[in-house]
Amino acid sequence: xxxxxxxxxxxxxxxxxxxxxxxxxxxxxxxxxxxxxxxxxxxxxxxxxxxxxxxxxxxxxxxxxxxxxxxxxxxxxxxxxxxxxxxxxxxxxxxxxxxxxxxxxxxxxxxxxxxxxxxxxxxxxxxxxxxxxxxxxxxxxxxxxxxxxxxxxxxxxxxxxxxxxxxxx
Amino acid sequence: xxxxxxxxxxxxxxxxxxxxxxxxxxxxxxxxxxxxxxxxxxxxxxxxxxxxxxxxxxxxxxxxxxxxxxxxxxxxxxxxxxxxxxxxxxxxxxxxxxxxxxxxxxxxxxxxxxxxxxxxxxxxxxxxxxxxxxxxxxxxxxxxxxxxxxxxxxxxxxxxxxxxxxxxxxxxxxxxxxxxxxxxxxxxxxxxxxxxxxxxxxxxxxxxxxxxxxxxxxxxxxxxxxxxxxxxxxxxx
Numbered sequence: 001x002x003x004x005x006x007x008x009x010x011x012x013x014x015x016x017x018x019x020x021x022x023x024x025x026x027x028x029x030x031x032x033x034x035x036x037x038x039x040x041x042x043x044x045x046x047x048x049x050x051x052x053x054x055x056x057x058x059x060x061x062x063x064x065x066x067x068x069x070x071x072x073x074x075x076x077x078x079x080x081x082x083x084x085x086x087x088x089x090x091x092x093x094x095x096x097x098x099x100x101x102x103x104x105x106x107x108x109x110x111x112x113x114x115x116x117x118x119x120x121x122x123x124x125x126x127x128x129x130x131x132x133x134x135x136x137x138x139x140x141x142x143x144x145x146x147x148x149x150x151x152x153x154x155x156x157x158x159x160x161x162x163x164x165x166x167x168x169x
Numbered sequence: 170x171x172x173x174x175x176x177x178x179x180x181x182x183x184x185x186x187x188x189x190x191x192x193x194x195x196x197x198x199x200x201x202x203x204x205x206x207x208x209x210x211x212x213x214x215x216x217x218x219x220x221x222x223x224x225x226x227x228x229x230x231x232x233x234x235x236x237x238x239x240x241x242x243x244x245x246x247x248x249x250x251x252x253x254x255x256x257x258x259x260x261x262x263x264x265x266x267x268x269x270x271x272x273x274x275x276x277x278x279x280x281x282x283x284x285x286x287x288x289x290x291x292x293x294x295x296x297x298x299x300x301x302x303x304x305x306x307x308x309x310x311x312x313x314x315x316x317x318x319x320x321x322x323x324x325x326x327x328x329x330x331x332x333x334x335x336x337x338x339x340x341x342x343x344x345x346x347x348x349x350x351x352x353x354x355x356x357x358x359x360x361x362x363x364x365x366x367x368x369x370x371x372x373x374x375x376x377x378x379x380x381x382x383x384x385x386x387x388x389x390x391x392x393x394x395x396x397x398x399x400x401x402x403x404x405x406x
Contacts, residue, residue: 009250012245013246017242020237021236021237038237041241049252050252105224109230110230112227126187127222128222152184152215159214159215
């Protein structure tokens with residue numbers, strides 16, 4: 001994507017190869033229906049193609065632009081089918097729109113998938129399962145200090161991945 | 170000295186950001202943070218991530234990322250290609266209507282044959298506009314034929330037939346033999362365009378036909394008009 005514009009058929013193919021997995025993942029997360037998610041991704045690329053000339057890489061990345069389109073598509077699909085975008089059971093701040101919450105959840109989950117297994121493991125055990133560091137260390141057969149340092153490097157890795165995914169805090 | 174102390178503390182910063190440190194260790198770390206802007210900065214960055222963790226569901230990220238159906242990319246590419254060709258077709262047709270609009274509107278009696286030399290880029294590639302006559306009311310079929318070294322490229326526009334109808338297109342040579350040009354399925358919409366090709370040279374093409382539903386529509390291709398502009402007419406006898 002040298003120019004960033006989505007004005008040729010080949011550009012659409014390249015954009016699809018690079019971003020369809022993520023777009024589909026988010027669509028599925030927010031619509032909770034494989035058929036609708038597929039429709040949403042298709043509609044996103046068609047809208048992007050029709051508006052290809054308007055894409056300006058100076059303003060933002062192609063990925064960000066595609067996600068912005070997908071977000072609108074998901075809203076439209078939700079409206080058309082009276083399907084409320086699905087939200088996680090917990091962790092919703094009242095000020096966050098359901099769809100933005102779905103996007104945030106999807107981003108963090110996707111980032112979790114991308115960090116190393118060792119890092120993810122200690123975050124799951126210590127944070128999500130709330131287990132003591134000593135217990136996790138014994139189970140993994142490593143010193144407690146190692147669990148602590150993996151938690152540290154795990155959070156750092158998560159931050160890097162989220163930044164790569166365009167997350168800004 | 171200071172860096173050594175930082176190294177001691179650095180790897181506890183993650184547990185600290187998650188609120189996992191026991192009180193004594195936390196107090197000692199906070200004493201270090203008081204005097205260490207670098208570690209404070211690091212804590213700030215880690216806390217920015219830590220507050221996001223409640224948004225993720227560990228059951229979900231334990232599963233592999235869902236993938237779109239394998240053929241979705243191809244389907245999107247095909248739709249985009251069809252839209253691209255349709256846009257091209259619209260532009261071409263607009264030119265065609267500008268030049269021959271008045272005639273086209275009234276010439277429903279017989280197939281209207283015209284030769285259009287595309288303006289721009291100095292090209293002299295002649296393309297042939299063909300309209301089908303004697304169609305059922307509400308149905309419109311027309312086609313653009315372009316000569317290529319491989320044979321003939323056909324852009325066929327259809328409207329007004331039942332959605333889902335299979336359309337098979339062929340070219341008929343001067344000797345009466347049929348050359349298939351492929352098939353497409355008409356989908357309901359404002360209009361529909363299919364891009365097809367046939368091995369038969371445009372200069373040897375006498376007629377174009379489309380078999381739709383259980384009917385066949387044929388429109389003659391005006392050989393005289395083609396050969397006027399077609400530079401390959403020598404080998405076209």
